[in-house]
Amino acid sequence: MSAEERRLPVVGRHGDGPSDQNGGVGGGVGTGSTRPDPRRLSEGWVHRFVAAGARADEMIALYRELGFEVVADPVLTHDLEDGCVVCFSGGGEPYRSIYTRKAEQAGTERSNQEIPMAEMNPTQVLREEHEQILQVAGALEEVLAEAASDAVYDRIGKCIRFIRLFADACHHGKEEDLLFPALEDEGLPHDTGPIAVMLHEHRLGRQFASAMAESIDAARSGDAVARRRLLRAGHDYVGLIRNHILKEDNVLFNMADQLVVGPRCKRLCAAYDETTSHTFDGCAKRELEELGREIVSGV
């Protein structure tokens, strides 16, 4: 069975609920919402993101597991850039500005500009695909809230197709077959830590997509139980994929950008291109991207 076949027709048991499956963590994450501390940068720290609560703790733990030093500075009012005060005001747990640096750099002052840059970026394509996936997830969330109609079920059906072919076969396929093995070559473990977490979440996403696919026809014909299952699986998927992409963009992909450089990065990007030339259930990537645009525009 090929890697593509392994992903496309996955049928799994539906999860037990959105909160436990999606992590159930509080707090939020933002990037670029504060001015990085020049003193930190001069000491070799890289500013990663601003976060609060359990989500910040989760990401800090992931970075430490990957061998990075982490500091979490409190976000002060004078650190905020124009227009960001509202984001950081009000109740809830305090936001922290997260910086990392490789453990072996500790005590070695160097400028941020001295960090080796990849000739090509090993995550750029994947980050761009994340944007497309998030847009469709937002459209799915909207359509799930609409009253039942043939047009609504048609749009949900398009979302399921996009999720299975673009988000899973095309996008997760590149992560599982190319990026994650490249990171394992750099020393990251397969069975524990962030790669294991990402693989687990890919499997959950397949279960949610399967639950949607299995229930949509009965829901369309008026089966109330099937409709509830469809809605629950859809919301579970939206919550899962948002949290998953947040972790990849802010933790694992930042690691990849630092670890997979030079010739290894070139090989990885060439492999992405080769995978992108495939079709997924007969659809080219550009056709799936067009499907995503149709979904988002409400066509």
Ligand SMILES: [Fe+2]
């Ligand atoms: Fe992923």
Ligand SMILES: [Fe+2]
């Ligand atoms: Fe991803």
